[in-house]
Amino acid sequence: MLTTRHGVRPLGAADLDAFLALARRDPVVNVFADYRATTTNLEPRWLGGEMWGRFEAGELAAACHVGANLVPIGASVDDAAAFAERALARGRTVSTIVGPQDAVRTFWNGVASAWGQPREARWDQPHLELAAGPLVAPDPLVRRTTREDMHELYPACVAMYTEEVGVSPEYGGGADLYRARVTQLVNRGWSFARFDDTGRLVFKAEVACATPYAAQIQGVFVPADRRGLGLATAGMAAVVQLVRREIAPVVSLYVNDWNTSARRVYERVGFYETARFATVMF
Template identity: 80%
Template sequence: MLTTRQGIRPLGPADLDAFLRLVALDPVVNVFADYRARTTSLEPRWLGGEMWGRYAEGELVAACHVGANLVPIGADEDDARAFGERALTRGRTVSTIVGPQDAVRSLWHTVAGVWGRPRDVRWNQPHMQLDGEPLVEADPHVRRTTRADLAEVYPACVAMYTEEVGVSPEHGGGAELYRARVLQLMSRGWSFARFDESGRLIFKAEVACASPHAAQIQGVYVVPDLRGRGLASAGMAAVAQIVRREIAPVVSLYVNDWNTPARRAYERVGFVESARFSTVMF
């Protein structure tokens, strides 16, 4: 039902074309929303939540993904406040608020007094992208992983997630669901790794989501004892080449501003900052 005061209503399959026009205004930043729309046709039962749209003079001007993540899309600060006010009517059901910095900040300030203290807040996360050839030589040993690699890939995914987020993805009985996600990425050809001569995984990265316009990388990880040796730069150069050749023309990611080694590695590869993201985690 349309909320007249805010011009917000849940979107559905009939709104798909309008939604794709909205995300196409910034297709690299909006790759997650674009991917979700194309894979679900905005059907709530496939989304596992809702996609809200905000209208002005009959035109879709902003949206917000409401599932495990609350993600503002094409939203200015006023749009984000409106989405936050709507979110307050249903209580907190999300584990993160993530997206462009100004919109996330406005949305969070709207709900903060009710939703309580977050587990972590990361206000400054450079969003970086690469739309050409890498500036460093790609590691020729990086390859797609398969189910046969699971014994090495899965522990590395858990280690990376725990190091990045501060809590294990297996916490609270989440191991089965997380393992299924790792296998899903493998089956799509979205999981990449390098293994040493003994078969030990020493570098990995995954594609989190992709559209015809862009692919977003997640889970970049180098084993601790081999960090500082250029594995991340060479590995990411290899991943970027494969992704640009076979999945999408632009490769993107976002990184914590305090993670200087990672930022330098991406810059060496040729990634440039194109936006700022923020993440609020519960």
């Protein structure tokens, strides 16, 4: 087994079983990495990057997804520091560092001097889970979206992304790619929304990734003029019910610590904190 300094090397298809065993030590927190591994077989051409592994005594001890997103998996502080040293040798190619707070902080401290000023760093993001039915009544009008809904759904996705991230997903010519991503989620049955009597979208959410163990929610959105009416609470309850019945038994998401209104919604539905994430965006 060829390894580099500190026992770090890129993983491949032959490492898939060992990687999945590592990720599934915490299958909800690591749902993104598990999903990426099982859908790409750890082949770089499908990953759009690499999956690094750190080995101790010949055993896989930690990993790091390095694509558009850099995500530490099962990484201790020492593991994250070793991944940072490898990352320094290749320069920054990622747009986001995201994952468990301590690992992200350690990694960032290791590369900050060379990777430049981030656009934003969010150091306190509660990671929430729900492995039971919602605590409030689901909105019966929430349903899966179809391609016929794209005229309402796509602008809502752009608005949510822009509000959340601070830059439009269409910036720099990204509209076609982002529309393809939204369409892909619709085709998978991973996009949910509620429409009012006029056909206007008033709530939406998507499943970002899923495994047999968990599904991670993203893109929760209510238009600004419809907030405070309980649409998000009842809508999320419906999404939880649908996802747990048809996709995965545990529903997860992470939220900015300062977003008190969103946190109240998730608490009412029944979500509880299981970890802290952090995100550094470029």
